[in-house]
Amino acid sequence: MDVSVFPPYPPPPQKCEKNVPSETRKFSVDPQITNLEVLYSLLAKAFDLKTDFGISYKVIEANGQESYLVVLSDWDLEAAFLRAHNQSIASKSEPCLNLRVDIKPFSEASEWDGNGTATTTSIPRELVSLQQSIGAGQKYVQNKLPGLIMNQMEKTFSMVQRAFNLVEDPLLTQPIRPPLADAEFRKLQDSVGQILAPEQLRKVIYLGGIDPSLRRVVWKHILNVYPDGMTGRERMEYMKKKSAEYYRLRDVWRSTMQRGNIVGELAYVTSMVRKDVLRTDRLHPFYAGSDDNQNIAALFNVLTTYALNHPAVSYCQGMSDIASPLLVTMGDEAQAYICFCAIMERLSCNFMLDGIAMTLKFSHLSEALQYYDPDFFAYLKHHQADDLLFCYRWLLLEMKREFA
Template identity: 35%
Template sequence: MMRSDSSKHSSSSEPEGAEVVYLKDNVTIHPTQFASERISGRLKLIKQGASLFMTWIPYKGQATNARLSEKDRSLYTIRAVPFTDVRSIRRHTPTLGWQYIIVVLSSGLAFPPFYFYNGGVKEFLATMKQHVFIVRSLEDANVFVVNDFQNPVQFDKLTLVWGKARQPPLGSEEWATFLDSEGRVMDSKALRKRIFYGGVEHVFRREVWALLLGYHAYDSTYAERECLRYHKKLEYETIKRKWQQGISPEQAKIFPNFREMKGLIDKDVVRTDRSLSFYDGDDNPNLNVLCDILSTYCFYNFDLGYCQGMSDLLSPILFVMEDESESFWCFVALMKRLGPNFNRDQSGMRSQLFALSKLVELLDSPLHNYFKQNDCLNYFFCFRWILIQFKREFEYEKLMRLWEVLWTHYLSEHMHLYACVAILKRYHNEIMGEQMDFDTLLKFINELSGHIDLDAVLRDAEALCIFAGENGAASIPPGTPPSLPVENENSLLYSQVSTR
């Protein structure tokens, strides 16, 4: 507990069960513009149960300017303000002068500045952080946004804006500002940030997704991208012909399960997104294309082959790209990130579920402890979310926006895990209040499909990622999928094209 630097001023006794976790004397306000007219008092942070309160009581009988009456002191007295009513704390540490803070309430009102003539602002914020959920604003490093201690991410009950507000999708005029005259993206980080906060209008998805997935390099020109499409189309058709013409005995030895996997592909494709007009109806040619791409990938990547769920990941890509070769190579790029999800030993999924458990332990320890007590610590109820990146949880348009946000890798390449935490936290009270066991929890999670607020999840996930910071990154073991490619594999081809 923080100790006062002065004990000559008495304070009222605390309520039963309350604990003073911070105490600072000589914290002062200035009710007027006159420096001589000030009121000093004692600032406390008091924890009672799971709640944190702030009090500031002016000293009695203090010799001050006659213009300040006892009524003035009573007017500014803060008896007990719960931090659930606090929106933010603004810290001011001028080079010359005294440090002070401004406490802004959820209503928009603010208390007068509190001046710390004997220091203590850093300790005040450090103590507060131990007991309430606070996150530094992205817009101003001296602003600390406050949330409720008991259920830190109940954003629907608050009017706070965490970090940067969501924006409309990236449109044509703005998209053009990111490109130079030859089509190069001039600032890939700025582009990824913009997409992270708003997504992309559908008409540009074909071009943008190829960049986000790493199929095209951000610094490639229009001409280089067009040339790449041409060469990659030839390469794709060569691979496709190999399996269409029949597998040789030598190939059969390398990949004895190809025919079995081809049969699995045929069964899965006819069940994939048939409610969507793009795949609806009998003899739909897009289903044949979907089947051919997966079969070609199966032949292209002997080691991984085909696993159930891959058709779910390819379907939106084909819907956006509307080109067989382009879809194939974008799918190849995606599988370089998500391929470990389909490892037969489930190592890729287990590493992500382990990382998720560590993040929940960090960001919602009561819920993590509940899972631990109820044999749910393997987090397998989140398996589908991670395996196919929430494919079955959102309608198509929202899913596409979610995927392009995740693919930016703007704040973290593991934003999908923070999205998992955000959803679990939103249903924290229901899960614990209804005492769900594993089977009930799995049923509950599956039935959330189509009922999850995407904007809220993205906002919450961003806040959680920022709040977790280095501790969150340290909770995710190195190599946990998806991981960013070190270099675009088509860079060599681009360089060859440019020298022709």
């Protein structure tokens, strides 16, 4: 979805000089992974803001007059995205959310009218504490991304597709060899079930994939679930032990919720996870139907248990996309949790507020693009898209949505 941002009102002091043109920004975001924290960070970077600010979005009233509604929470932002989406359907145009940034010196008092719409002179006092809580998030995005994409996002995306030859060619999409099947997998093990050549196993999978019926077994190997050198019997005992451990961890927070003591980190995590699982892969038969689908509940349990027992990582939007296919494939809540913990050993750095891992990935992608297609990189730079922000979801989720 495109986001158009009107100039800060009133402008920050350094931008009040005469003859300084008003600034606007237009960029694209993914509503599925853009929460209020991320949006604040993007806007702070876009306008180089060093003070508190509020966000409001433009709506057209029934009488045709324009007004602005304040965005104070993720729920408000979701409502704004939904309104923009519905308006685009009615007008048969691309969805675009028009935002306004309202700036105010920290020392001044807040003045907002009582009906929840933004005035033209202030920022709500509640945003002061909100801004303090998202300061780390602002630093994350500002360090991670050297700039924002300004214009022609859809054209840029199409250019990326052409540059990377994403139009499927039947000859190119054919696997080099047949998928790994049970008979071949057994040949890669010794008499007690130890994997003889782990690297060979990965090479076979890389070239041909895995037979769907075998994925539940083999994925645990390529996700490094098992310690090295385990026999088949030892792996069974290991999974049994880890499954029991999972249920103990899950029962701790579930018991707390049943007592009605939902506060602090538990309240935050369960709220975030619940919103995400209700919109993750809902078109897949495994998660389709009503919101009380037991598979959705299982995904909620997996993510909540992980977040509460890994406080340094906790929960971030996008994790549900990683856990979802694990649960579909394993068909078992505990085993999905074990696999999720294993994959997060490698991917948790993607979700850290310091942004170091994502910065490195963007750097590698930029260097690769400059080397393999300098003309296309020059095109992106000409359109102020050389920061590759449109690739953020690809890198964060390792193309999960693109190949789902």
